[in-house]
Amino acid sequence: MFAPREETDVFIVGGGPAGLAAAIAAREKGFSVALADGSEPPIDKACGEGMMPGTLEALADLGVRLPAGAGYRFRGIQFIEHGLRVAADFPEGNGVGIGRLILHELLIQKAEECGVRLLWKTPVTGISQEGVQVSGRVLRTRWILGADGSGSRVRKWSGLEANRLRTQRYATRRHYRVRPWSDYMEIHWGKRAQAYVTPISIEEVCIVMIAERTEDAEFGRALAGMPELRERIIGAERSGRERGAITLMHRLRRVSKTNVALVGDASGGVDAITGEGMRLTFQQAAAVAEAMASGDLRGYEKAHRRMLMRPLWMGKLILQLGRSATLRGRMLRVFAETPELFAQLLSIHVGRATAGRVLTTGAQLGWEFLAA
Secondary structure, eight states, X not given: OOOTTXXXXXXXXXXXXXXXXXXXHHHHTTXXXXXXXXXXXXXXXXXXXXXXXXXXXXXXXXXXXXXXXXXXXXXXXXXXXXXXXXXXXXXXXOEEEOOHHHHHXXXXXXXXXXXXXXXXXXXXEEEOSSEEEETTEEEEEEEEEEOSOTTOHHHHHTTOOOEEEEEEEEEEEEEEESOOOOSSEEEEEOSSEXXXXXXXXXTEEEEEEEESSGGGGSHHHXXXXXXXXXXXXXXXXXXXXXXXXXXXXXXXXXXXXTTEEEOGXXXXXXXXXXXXXXHHHHHHHHHXXXXXXXXXXXXXXXXXXXXXXXXXXXXXXXXXXXXXXXXXHHHHHHHHHOHHHHHHHHHHHTTOXXXXXXXXXXXXXXXXXXXX
């Protein structure tokens, strides 16, 4: 497979969206790039399949645009619990729900067009100062990127395992063949679980159940506490197989060391219900490519920390709402009575609010909450 002394500028471990995005960004900087994954495409994962406007912008910055008619556009976010609903539109643009396998194929096509060397069914067995151990030999490389998921072996091999924050929840995903009933991405709240509902085509929706215990993320049990959602999908045909996953909100002390950097879930992440995973992945890919081009990964460290701050804050807020029915009820009533507050919070969530607006919204939300 490799010549005895073959070399590449960048070697990426992991062929999911994070690895492919990093490969594309690195090629745009002029690096030669090889990517290896022990699996072969298409590579699926239990995720919400909804991309916010900022995610679409980050994807477009990589030169990847969705074909006309692909996916399903949604205008904003809606929270629903026991007949109470609050909704807000995105301040700019629309989001798009699109199947994970379709997105993966688009990224593969772009990587191939860029000249990335894709090595499928090629497990990596280790890394060293000389390069990457693969197929019984060492491929020499200047930079090594770990894009091999939340259980990253590259993270372990490079000694970057130390966590500063770690919260774990369980997710179960199903697709249903049913016409979308809303032009919003919906979050349905139950007693111990949340459902993250995304329309992904004119005849299909993606539903992800998320809970802190595996049994609470089981569909039948979770739907019992979400009567409105249960009514929507009664009799609907399921498409594809059910998939389960662990969703982690975790932050690492460092995401790079010497010539090794981590991207995507390998580098830390936010709870899936925030819908921010793909945006972070694509922006990290661009940032690490910029840092490699400068010859110094310290710029990536700073950029990575900055990127995670807002999504982690929003993730903590949503987790607290999920754990306390009393807190959640009061918050939803505040939003129902002052919908502009929910719109402002969504602006903060998608990164379209100034520092002043963040402070003002926080103060107003606190006052309204105390008065509720």
